Amino acid sequence: MKNFGEQFLHQKDSKLHTSQPVEHEKRRLDIRGEETSQKPVDKIEDWLEVIKKTHTSHADDPRVLERIKNYYHRENVIKAEDVPESTFLLEQTIARNQGHGTIEITDEFRRQKTNEIISNQEKSLDKWVDYLSSPDATYPMWAKYWAFNSMLKMGKIEKMEDKETKVETMQFKKRTKDTVASFPTLNPRALAMTISAISAKAEQNSINKQEIITSENISKKLNEAEFKELINSENFSKIYAQFLIEMPEYSTEGLKETRGEWKTYKQGSAPDELVKSLDGHPLEWCTANIDTARTQLKGGDFHVYYSINEKGEAIIPRVAIRMESNNIAEVRGIAAGQNMDPYIGDVVKEKMTEFPDGEKYEKKNADMKRLTEIEEKNNRQEELSKDDLRFLYEIDSKIEGFGYEKDPRIQEIILTRKIEDDAPIVLEYQREEIAFGQEEYDNAVEDNRVIKAYIGPLFPQIFSQNLDHIYASFPNGRIEKAEITIGTKNKEELIRELEEREKSINPEDNIYISDYARSMLQKPEFAVINKPEKINLIKLKVQDLGLASPTTNELYKRAEELGLELCPPEIGPYLRLKYKEVFKREQNKGESLNIGVKQIIDSDDDPDGFCVNHSDDGKRWLGNVCAMPGDEWKLDAVFVFSRK
Numbered sequence: 001m002k003n004f005g006e007q008f009l010h011q012k013d014s015k016l017h018t019s020q021p022v023e024h025e026k027r028r029l030d031i032r033g034e035e036t037s038q039k040p041v042d043k044i045e046d047w048l049e050v051i052k053k054t055h056t057s058h059a060d061d062p063r064v065l066e067r068i069k070n071y072y073h074r075e076n077v078i079k080a081e082d083v084p085e086s087t088f089l090l091e092q093t094i095a096r097n098q099g100h101g102t103i104e105i106t107d108e109f110r111r112q113k114t115n116e117i118i119s120n121q122e123k124s125l126d127k128w129v130d131y132l133s134s135p136d137a138t139y140p141m142w143a144k145y146w147a148f149n150s151m152l153k154m155g156k157i158e159k160m161e162d163k164e165t166k167v168e169t170m171q172f173k174k175r176t177k178d179t180v181a182s183f184p185t186l187n188p189r190a191l192a193m194t195i196s197a198i199s200a201k202a203e204q205n206s207i208n209k210q211e212i213i214t215s216e217n218i219s220k221k222l223n224e225a226e227f228k229e230l231i232n233s234e235n236f237s238k239i240y241a242q243f244l245i246e247m248p249e250y251s252t253e254g255l256k257e258t259r260g261e262w263k264t265y266k267q268g269s270a271p272d273e274l275v276k277s278l279d280g281h282p283l284e285w286c287t288a289n290i291d292t293a294r295t296q297l298k299g300g301d302f303h304v305y306y307s308i309n310e311k312g313e314a315i316i317p318r319v320a321i322r323m324e325s326n327n328i329a330e331v332r333g334i335a336a337g338q339n340m341d342p343y344i345g346d347v348v349k350e351k352m353t354e355f356p357d358g359e360k361y362e363k364k365n366a367d368m369k370r371l372t373e374i375e376e377k378n379n380r381q382e383e384l385s386k387d388d389l390r391f392l393y394e395i396d397s398k399i400e401g402f403g404y405e406k407d408p409r410i411q412e413i414i415l416t417r418k419i420e421d422d423a424p425i426v427l428e429y430q431r432e433e434i435a436f437g438q439e440e441y442d443n444a445v446e447d448n449r450v451i452k453a454y455i456g457p458l459f460p461q462i463f464s465q466n467l468d469h470i471y472a473s474f475p476n477g478r479i480e481k482a483e484i485t486i487g488t489k490n491k492e493e494l495i496r497e498l499e500e501r502e503k504s505i506n507p508e509d510n511i512y513i514s515d516y517a518r519s520m521l522q523k524p525e526f527a528v529i530n531k532p533e534k535i536n537l538i539k540l541k542v543q544d545l546g547l548a549s550p551t552t553n554e555l556y557k558r559a560e561e562l563g564l565e566l567c568p569p570e571i572g573p574y575l576r577l578k579y580k581e582v583f584k585r586e587q588n589k590g591e592s593l594n595i596g597v598k599q600i601i602d603s604d605d606d607p608d609g610f611c612v613n614h615s616d617d618g619k620r621w622l623g624n625v626c627a628m629p630g631d632e633w634k635l636d637a638v639f640v641f642s643r644k
Helices: 004-012 020-031 040-056 062-076 085-097 107-132 141-151 188-207 224-232 236-245 252-256 272-278 290-299 345-352 358-379 386-392 408-415 419-427 438-446 491-502 515-521 552-561 571-583
Strands: 154-161 168-174 260-265 302-308 314-324 327-332 434-436 453-455 469-471 478-486 533-541 592-595 607-614 620-626 638-643
Touching: 004 040, 004 141, 004 188, 040 062, 040 141, 062 107, 085 107, 085 358, 107 141, 107 290, 141 188, 141 236, 154 236, 168 236, 188 224, 188 236, 224 236, 260 272, 260 314, 272 290, 272 302, 272 314, 290 302, 290 314, 302 345, 314 345, 327 358, 345 358, 358 386, 358 408, 386 408, 386 419, 419 434, 419 453, 434 438, 478 571, 491 571, 515 607, 515 620, 533 571, 552 638, 571 592, 571 607, 571 620, 571 638, 592 620
Parallel strands: 434 453, 453 469, 592 638
Antiparallel strands: 154 168, 260 302, 302 314, 314 327, 469 478, 478 533, 533 638, 592 607, 607 620
């Protein structure tokens, strides 16, 4: 039937033929004396013919198309005053969730972000105008109008995965005047399939209006009934999204093909090539917008992995790694929520070995996600689990983020909580089994109540009490107790073992000895006992002793008041040899453990103590630390003493 497309448009919008643009064209034809019809379909046909001439007959004058684009910009692109405050707050939230702290939303920040949003929308809209007005788009005008007009109402793309079936779907959110997302990605293949399916339906319906007939099922994922329901919806957004997600390269079989290549777009380079490589793909990456890509490339290199298509061409975007200077800022995939698809993991894992912080990135990313979840639960006043609290209080490992300083949210959350409520959950004790402060501890003893943990300022003889846990403060003031056996070797044997380990080619056995520590080993003051003896060790920080920047003498005096004493000099070498065995774990990288010991004069005639280090580069040291009587110590310095 003739004009079935125009009839389709009339059925979709019964007022289209009386709209201002259509009526304007009819009046123009009437003035010229041309014969016109009052029939809705004929009026729409005449109007579409004008659109065809204005949009596709500009090859000799590009300015015509520019004027058309400017018109669409004015009518459809977001206005600066409509950009919602939530957009800027989201940028603030993203930075906060990555551990950068709270960034200030200045007028300049708003201006730059607004300009970027407007520019990205204009350029994404221009792609549709350029394509639909080009000779490549061989569709009838009614189909172009339907597609373009529908596209203008579509907002941000969102992928979803059914938790049970694991089937991935995709949809476009409805566009409103304050939508900041760019216009939908243009994929000629998905567009062709959408128009083909709806054209067949429109033509068939115009022949037999009594029965709803759909086109042949061309979907690779939907069954006959599902496809019929989709086409009968006559919803461009839904149909286009379905064919986008059915692109062969993003099918299960397509995703299983992980052969391909990485490409690096260097910091400061033009974004055109990067953006072009992402065109037409159903990605949630904001990098597909040229101004966003330009901003990101100013910060660092951008790595993209492209898997091969059916022709063997490495052009299918699968993974993006964005850098900030020399550090990984984010890693994004093509699955829902920009996560990795289930087949690309090994490719990403291998790539990560090329970056200095590749191994740390996964922990940082996981830590930031976990901290954000805990912050949201805490804000909703939901109960935090034991695992949540152990994470928040950094019991098992430090929380790592992407900021240069410690994530401020950690302390912010902790300040809203009560240690008296959280500590029993973390330690798995009843509240009455924990004493907070000496007064509460003394009262418990007087009442014959069993106390398993103490939290509070240390007091004399605290270490002689039968307590499972002692905290000078919770959780950072945890006091570690350990036991070590010394006296199993004479002086020469102990030094020989240290030197043999120094020559070991096994990284796990290898140790290093500083020159000053080596000289201290040869001094008469470095004496060893001649029989095995178990020594109880107490490991703590200077701040746990309740002193502010104490000197060596003040530090040693305070330790003695609490029931501690200096270690035998051989504790240093023994701890270096047996740290993992003594503390039941490897020494943390970056830790320097000072040995509370009577000073030994080094080769420069300075009074030193031993220290046991595990440097950031993984080397294990028996080192020395200057311990002059009047030297002051930082609060975070770590010491080990022996218990009387």
